[in-house]
Amino acid sequence: MPETVSTTETKPDGVAAPVPEKHMRCIVLSGFGGLKMVKVQKKPEIKPAEGQVLIRVKSCGLNFLDLMVRQGVLDNLPKTPLTMGFECAGEIEELGENAPDFAVGDRVIAFTDYTAWAEHVAVPVQYVYKMPSNMSYQDGAALPMHYLTAYVMLFDIGNLRKGQSVFLHSVGGGLGHAVCQLSKTVEDVTVFGTASSGKLDKLKDNVAHVFDHGTDYVQEVKKFSPEGVDLVLDSLCGEDTNKGISLLKPMGKYILYGSSSIVTGETKSFFSFAKSVSWWQVDKVSPIKLYDENKTISGFQLRQLVFHQRQHQYVRNVMNKLFQLYSQGKIHPVIDSTWAFEDVADAMQKMHDRKNIGKLILDPNLEPKPKSPPVQEGTKGSEAAEGEKEKEGEHSVNGE
Amino acid sequence: MPETVSTTETKPDGVAAPVPEKHMRCIVLSGFGGLKMVKVQKKPEIKPAEGQVLIRVKSCGLNFLDLMVRQGVLDNLPKTPLTMGFECAGEIEELGENAPDFAVGDRVIAFTDYTAWAEHVAVPVQYVYKMPSNMSYQDGAALPMHYLTAYVMLFDIGNLRKGQSVFLHSVGGGLGHAVCQLSKTVEDVTVFGTASSGKLDKLKDNVAHVFDHGTDYVQEVKKFSPEGVDLVLDSLCGEDTNKGISLLKPMGKYILYGSSSIVTGETKSFFSFAKSVSWWQVDKVSPIKLYDENKTISGFQLRQLVFHQRQHQYVRNVMNKLFQLYSQGKIHPVIDSTWAFEDVADAMQKMHDRKNIGKLILDPNLEPKPKSPPVQEGTKGSEAAEGEKEKEGEHSVNGE
Numbered sequence: 001m002p003e004t005v006s007t008t009e010t011k012p013d014g015v016a017a018p019v020p021e022k023h024m025r026c027i028v029l030s031g032f033g034g035l036k037m038v039k040v041q042k043k044p045e046i047k048p049a050e051g052q053v054l055i056r057v058k059s060c061g062l063n064f065l066d067l068m069v070r071q072g073v074l075d076n077l078p079k080t081p082l083t084m085g086f087e088c089a090g091e092i093e094e095l096g097e098n099a100p101d102f103a104v105g106d107r108v109i110a111f112t113d114y115t116a117w118a119e120h121v122a123v124p125v126q127y128v129y130k131m132p133s134n135m136s137y138q139d140g141a142a143l144p145m146h147y148l149t150a151y152v153m154l155f156d157i158g159n160l161r162k163g164q165s166v167f168l169h170s171v172g173g174g175l176g177h178a179v180c181q182l183s184k185t186v187e188d189v190t191v192f193g194t195a196s197s198g199k200l201d202k203l204k205d206n207v208a209h210v211f212d213h214g215t216d217y218v219q220e221v222k223k224f225s226p227e228g229v230d231l232v233l234d235s236l237c238g239e240d241t242n243k244g245i246s247l248l249k250p251m252g253k254y255i256l257y258g259s260s261s262i263v264t265g266e267t268k269s270f271f272s273f274a275k276s277v278s279w280w281q282v283d284k285v286s287p288i289k290l291y292d293e294n295k296t297i298s299g300f301q302l303r304q305l306v307f308h309q310r311q312h313q314y315v316r317n318v319m320n321k322l323f324q325l326y327s328q329g330k331i332h333p334v335i336d337s338t339w340a341f342e343d344v345a346d347a348m349q350k351m352h353d354r355k356n357i358g359k360l361i362l363d364p365n366l367e368p369k370p371k372s373p374p375v376q377e378g379t380k381g382s383e384a385a386e387g388e389k390e391k392e393g394e395h396s397v398n399g400e
Numbered sequence: 401m402p403e404t405v406s407t408t409e410t411k412p413d414g415v416a417a418p419v420p421e422k423h424m425r426c427i428v429l430s431g432f433g434g435l436k437m438v439k440v441q442k443k444p445e446i447k448p449a450e451g452q453v454l455i456r457v458k459s460c461g462l463n464f465l466d467l468m469v470r471q472g473v474l475d476n477l478p479k480t481p482l483t484m485g486f487e488c489a490g491e492i493e494e495l496g497e498n499a500p501d502f503a504v505g506d507r508v509i510a511f512t513d514y515t516a517w518a519e520h521v522a523v524p525v526q527y528v529y530k531m532p533s534n535m536s537y538q539d540g541a542a543l544p545m546h547y548l549t550a551y552v553m554l555f556d557i558g559n560l561r562k563g564q565s566v567f568l569h570s571v572g573g574g575l576g577h578a579v580c581q582l583s584k585t586v587e588d589v590t591v592f593g594t595a596s597s598g599k600l601d602k603l604k605d606n607v608a609h610v611f612d613h614g615t616d617y618v619q620e621v622k623k624f625s626p627e628g629v630d631l632v633l634d635s636l637c638g639e640d641t642n643k644g645i646s647l648l649k650p651m652g653k654y655i656l657y658g659s660s661s662i663v664t665g666e667t668k669s670f671f672s673f674a675k676s677v678s679w680w681q682v683d684k685v686s687p688i689k690l691y692d693e694n695k696t697i698s699g700f701q702l703r704q705l706v707f708h709q710r711q712h713q714y715v716r717n718v719m720n721k722l723f724q725l726y727s728q729g730k731i732h733p734v735i736d737s738t739w740a741f742e743d744v745a746d747a748m749q750k751m752h753d754r755k756n757i758g759k760l761i762l763d764p765n766l767e768p769k770p771k772s773p774p775v776q777e778g779t780k781g782s783e784a785a786e787g788e789k790e791k792e793g794e795h796s797v798n799g800e
Contacts, residue, residue, distance in 0.1 A: 304692065
């Protein structure tokens, strides 16, 4: 049963006195733009509404999507200031009315429509999943965006079977690891992928064949598998759709995926822009081409499925399968690094620079890193640092 | 080992004498057009080449595809005269060199690129499948075109799962029955379909909801399932692609299928025609639309897969699964009627008129039906008969 939490405190003498408002730390986006727009702020504590649970957050997942939110390149963004974050794990601290399946103290994962990066978050029960007892909060926070997406694409859309092959970009990121691990649950599946050149060596144990982002991957894959692959997972933006389709074997499936609908950095609709230029026309696919070639093209957008198409039960079933695979030791999120809320800008920079191998985690209880002293090598060092920050403002869609 | 069959006969006195050439009856298309172009002819007996087996044919399948061949509305048709037919079952009578997996006397199904409608057919071993001992030749001849197509679409492309739903047109035809039976091997699957009005009552046992061909099926389906269906199977020609996609649930799959690439009755390329008119543009699908709606579009063309993309082993694996399901009593072809070679025109007419429920079979050993006496009701009856023949010349693509 939910405990009633009073906003006043009763003193021994029986006289009620106002209590100072409690606060929680949140990562707030004050406006769309660069790293400086992201700040840790204190906000008043919240209460769970009906059908919600209040979670004390222990770990949050950082995704490429968060960089896109920060830059304002998504369709249908809420207004700033907003509390960022789409996934977290923690402990239930309070129940709203009508949350019968949960109890205070439950260790849970939450999939949120923003607001996950805070010490407390109130989440509707349909987006809350009880974690297996042997799962860490870090692992829990790493599951929703990457493992749900990977599972649905590989198995429910892709119908991956024994002896088949998969190609995806950015195989070194969180999603890449999820795809590799889930693919290994099927006998004799080969994974091809691209990654930044610095990561190639580190990924060779997980992936059959890794190519540098810059190479002609179609040619590279066909050296190993002249017929192509059974499944191509291509993160939005669509420039590579026909290239991806050309990489498919007969009966192959191309899946265009991403976290959200994106717009250009100038907040001009990506779609209306795309429709007006010729290269996009090329990428429209005739059903007759698919028919002549025995091929499939799919789109998958997890947040659309969860928050707009309201397929809660379906997503919960997939999450339960993931829990089972986790408990069997068949999947285990690869955590690149964990960061204090105050260091979120550094974490975002690392993701932008594609330097992470696996998942980036934010931890509200972690102490911030001591700030390093200013570089003492003349202007060169600070220029380089400045350049890096500027680069970070660029728009990239092939996120890891 | 193949026996050497001599074309000469040795007389007791040791003097070789020429033997009269042996003949076999075939159904030959003498030129593209109406029913009169289809004739039973005698041709010289054939021998199996290397890698082939010679089959004494017992049963042949008639498909809508054969009507399209006759009318010359397919791309890449061979020249006439040609022996028609794409599937048959019979007994191996002779082995060519290098056919190690077969023996004389084997009961087999053959999937052919034309030539199946004959007393003998020589088929490359990769398209020949040994039948289960409890399978009749009629059932064997009914499997390749319809059951392979249905199986691949439902399970390998569609990934049909418990509780899902399927919609297809012409649910009363051979493919419709295959889809219904195979769907029932998955728990709690609902099949929606259209059929000719005369068949609705007869199909209600097999199909959850059958609608008349003429109704607005999207509206009808949504009365029962407001969200739509999980799988739409739509036979080519593409007019209904967007309608079919609109019938999909989130995560739904639309499969455009057919037997071959078709052209218009005027032998003008359907595709170049289609590209030049605006309604076809509408049917091109943007990957972004699929992405926004979490949908899939696929094309499937069985003969392309088998004869051009050379996926023999894959198709053989599917056939083996069908044999297993047949032996378990889970699938059983519904035979509408069996016809003598000489009555092929009547069989084609019945298919064109959509009067069949299930598969039409041709049997080279069956006696032709006695020809009925001329109608004695003045000119009216013969006019009607003439009208029917003319109608038969029309081009229709939604075959059963």
